[in-house]
Amino acid sequence: MGKRMTGTVRSVARLADGVYDLRVEAGLTNPAPGRFVHLAVPGFPLRRPISLCGCENGVARLVFAVKGGGTAAMAAWRPGDTVDLLGALGNGFPEPDGGAGKTVLVGGGIGLPPLLYYAKTHPDTHCIAGFRSAGHVILAGEFPSLELCTDDGSAGFSSYPHQRLEELLKNREPVARVLACGPEPLLKATAKVCREFGTPCFVSAEERMGCGVGACLVCVCAAGGTYKRVCKDGPVFDAAEWGETV
């Protein structure tokens, strides 16, 4: 259950072109990785849902991309500004169920932040991270174990993260399960690879959101043959049911 709280901006730092690292002191206590907060932006009717990238001593770390006027206004926040937020909302990544092997994190672009939070709070993870190019890389140095891919080959492997995952699974590396967050085509491709190898996979979905608390049925995605609420039933879904057409 989420709560409405008033937070205080501690810092805002630019990580890459159009990507910002916002720290807000708000008194969240140990929210599970994969959960999100819903931020009010003064002057905008709708809140902005942002996944937690970390939370230490009540300070939430929120890494977001500027996509429009609302997120641009957030990037201009300054230390000391107050922030009206709902949180923590949604369901996080499920805890490991004891299967042999690592939890592999497959992330693309602005999908990396919740995966970093997971990696920092759980042992035995390996991240496969994809970005458009070297200039778009964020957070990579903070993962305990990470391999880097870029679409144009300007850094790391010149391939997509799901292709690297497929290599791992083909080589019979012990993979207990996969957690994925990123653009929908990457999530779909990752879910497909996992299905082929019988590897459990959970994806963190994204959709334009309204209330954030499960009431307005706006942020739905197809899952299990029906439309489920990303904010309340997700944002993390079992890939076995996610994307199943309605």
Add this chain to the structure above:
Amino acid sequence: MTDLSVSVAGVPMKNPLVAVSGCFGFGREYDEYFDISLLGGLCVKGLNVSGRPGNPPPRIAEAPGGCLNSVGLQNPGIEAFLREDLPFLRTKDITVIANIFGGTAEEYAEAARMLGDSADMLEVNISCPNLKCGGVNFASDPKAAAEVTEAVKKVAKVPVCIKLSPNVTDIASVAVACRDAGADALSLINTLLGMRIDIETRRPVLRMNTGGLSGSAIFPVAVRCVWQAAAAAGLPVIGMGGVSSGSDAAEMMIAGASAVGVGTALFGDPAAPVRILRELTEWCGRHGIENVSGLTGSVRAY
């Protein structure tokens, strides 16, 4: 102390604040943010006989002073509502208004028949802009609106409120047609049909291309429609559309509303209805108003 109680078509409510259909689910989610028993009433998510999956996403687009939605009346159907949601609402001290829709007049009547007297009032949605058949077509033609009203009234066991659309040339004539067909009350306005386009991709933001505009942007349109419909039909009105403050609520009542709906304001402030009620109460106190119901229709129009 102002007496906040109101009555809409003989249905008593302890105060005029109503959560509007579609923004409030069946009450459970917002009950985590405030005790929904503080509200006068709740219009539940629109229901039809067998349920609907709704439209594909994206279903929301921001707009100046509000947003567009194209949810498409996703709902679990009336049987599931009666089994899983109504019992929860009945543990609350809140007037339950069951919002119904259908594709034909017969489907509306069947929905009303299934609900019987389980809710305190029926709100008949003839004005959803997100449905291809039915929906707004019924609200844009006085004859069709009257047909649905009559079909529902024939079987309804509780007062019937017809929810009107602002997407019409002459809302007064639709209001009068509903009254003549037996409507006990009116609620208005539903959303205004709108559209947003992403200029980079040249794709509409909504997967359905168009959707319904709500939020404070539409408040003046709502006030005008409430004033015209209430004056023309002489029926009690639940006024809704962009209400986001106590002064908005007072304005809506002065225009002709007996009760006031709050919806999109919830997205910014999950406790908006109780804040608005508090602001309205304070406003009434400052103005020495004994009965909030005395505000209804008190506009001194030129």
